[in-house]
Structure formats: C-alpha cells, structure tokens
Amino acid sequence: MKQFLSVLFMLAVLVSCQEKRDNYRIIGELKNIPDSSVIDLYIEYEDIASRIDSDTILNGSFEFSGTLEKRPARMMLRMHDWENYAGSCDLWADYEKIMVTGKSPYLSSWDVSSNIKEQKQLNRLTSRTKEINTHRDSLSLLMMNNRQDRERYLQLRKQADSLGKISLGIEFNMVEKNPNSHSALEILYNTVKFDTTIARERIKKVYEALEPTYKNTLYGEGIKAGLQERDIPEPGDKMIDFIAHDTAGVEYSLSDFKGKYILLDFWSFGCGPCIMAIPEMKELNTQYKDVLTIVGVNMAANEKQWRKVSKRDSIPWVNLSDGKGTIAGISSVYGIEGFPTYILINPEGVIVEKWMGYWKDVFEKKLNNYIDSKQD
Secondary structure (H helix, E strand, O other): OHHHHHHHHHHHHHHHHHHOOOOEEEEEEEOOOOOOOEEEEEEEEOOEEEEEEEEEOEOOEEEEEEOOOOOOEEEEEEEOOOOOOEOOEEEEEOOOEEEEEEOOOEHHHOEEEOOOHHHHHHHHHOOOOHHHHHHHHHHHHHHHHOOOOHHHHHHHHHHHHHHHHHHHHHHHHHHHHOOOOHHHHHHHHHHHHHOOOOOHHHHHHHHHOOOHHHHOOHHHHHHHHHHOOOOOOOOOOEOOOOEEEOOOOOEEEHHHHEOEEEEEEEEOOOOHHHHHOHHHHHHHHHHOOOOEEEEEEEOOOOHHHHHHHHHHOOOOOEEEEOOOOOOOOHHHHOOOOOOOEEEEEOOOOEEEEEEEOOOOOHHHHHHOOOOOOOOO
16 A cells, blocks of 8 residues: 555656746647748737747647746747738747647637636637637738738728727627736727727726736736826927936936927837937937937837847937836827827927827928027
C-alpha cells in the first residue's frame, strides 16, 4: 500500500512539474495556409500593439514562446501578407500552452484554446460574433485590394463599419451578463467610445457593476470619462489646463507655457505621419523659439516605448505624457480621435487652430496667419 501511494505521489509531482511553465507557448495548427507564409505576433499595450515576433508556417504549423513583463498579456496574430489575408486572431497569453487552429484567410474565424481564464471569457463573449467578424474580415480584404477605386473602397468600408457596430452591440449584450473580466472591460470601453445607439444608462449600469479590480484600471477610467458629459474645446474656446510629465518624470502644467503661442502636438510613436513631421517641427522649434512653444503630448500608454523613441529621434521641444494614451486623461479632455492632431493656442490661452494630419509646409501655412514668419 505504501509503495502504491509512493507511486501516486511521484506521478503527481511529475504532472505538476510538467504543467508548470516559465514562459508562454503558442502552437498553431492550420489548414489551407501555404508553406512559407509569415505570421506575426503582436503584444497589446492598452491602446497600441507592437510586433514582437514572426514565424514562417511549415506544414501548417507555427510556434511562438517567450516571457512576459505583465501576466496575462493581450496578444494578437496577424498574417504578414495583407494582400491575401485579413483580420486578427485575438488571444490572451500566460505561462501556459495555447493552441490556435484555423483554415481560413480571415483570422477572426480562427479558434484559440487554453486554460487561461481570460481566454475562456474572451471566447465566451465573442462566440456569437465570430461569423460576423469573419464577414467583416472578407470586406477588409476587398478594401485592401480596391484601395485605388475610392468609390468602391468607401462602399466596402461603410459595410464593414456597419458589421462592426452590429458585432459590438451583440458583444455588449454578453458583457451585461458577464462584466467582470479584462476582455469585457475592453468591449465596454469600445461601446462607450464608438456606439451611440446604446443608451448611456445601460452602459453606466454595467460600469457600476464592475468589481474594483476592473473599475480601477485605465480602461475603467476611460469608461468613466466616456460616460461624462463634457464640452470638447474648439477654436475660440479657452484652453483647458492639464498636468503631465516629461521623459525624466518632471511635471509641467500647460499653463506654465502661457504668454507665447503654444502648439500642442498629440502624437504617437506608432503613427507614421507623426514621425514624418519631426524634421519640419525641429525647424519650427528653432525658427519660432522666441514666440512659440511646442508641447508634444504622447498618445500611447506604453511610456517605455515613448521614452525610447523620444531619445532615438532627439525630440528637443517640451515632450509630455500623462501615461493614459488615447484611453483617458488629456486625450479625453481634448477629444482626440486621431493623430497627429495639432492645436494652436494664442498667448492669451485661446485656441485659434485645430487640425488633424500632417502634410508638407502645414505648420508654416497655419502659423503665418498669426505669427510673423521673419523670426531671428
């Protein structure tokens, strides 16, 4: 009997050791995907995703593994070839084995299975929208291949946007019944931000039912901000003051720079046009230094990457962040919906210009309406 119990104990220890992992492992088994196709793995930092690894599919298989700074972590898979594939396969990673299966060029149709609690919740919340999201992927692929035909492109985009709203509405209905998970929190946030058809009282009721673990998060703060009625400042309005810190952690108020013109630059390291604007902004910073202060406002919650890019590009102007990206904080106060977004404020603290996007000489054309271009 003792020998039998000893064997059972050894088996239990062996199983325990086998199950304990010190990294995540994502294993893919696909059909109908040609060999040599490249698949990319992204990690999501609240409001931005960063590619962290790639693999080449062989015999329908791929694999990723690694460690995590924060567990569990939201990730997604995308095919490198955007001409023949569309959509993303969303997943949660932890120090577990994660299986991914699929047989379609539309990644929303792929299945993910693991013992991770958040993954199970995500699967539950999106179970009724998989077919809709797969259809939306097919429209996205058509958009990609018809981007030269503007009329056709806009028609397809309208259909895709309509399906997106339907999908979000269905998922919100699921969240009402199961609100307490990070996956549900993200859906609730997207509902607040993008869906105007669902009564705010319904959303508020779900928000109030959140446990502190979820309510006291950045997404929780973003939901709360989205439920508040607020006037977004426009040209002619007074600027709204805020406090943010630079890359060294030193805090500044926007009002610290009052007395000169202020150019607010809402930007992100993942935004191509934002990075393209930097050389012209450096010229601007030198030419107008006596009458203009450029204040960059980082729109990515991932401050580690913000500091890295700021150092790489040697940004010389005031460069601030509140750590809340596009989800809450300054972006909510100023109603930032895309970037780069620029706001020009006069020395009296009144907004005189607001626009989105960068193109060559845009700053010169805007500033010439207010500032003498012949600066020393």
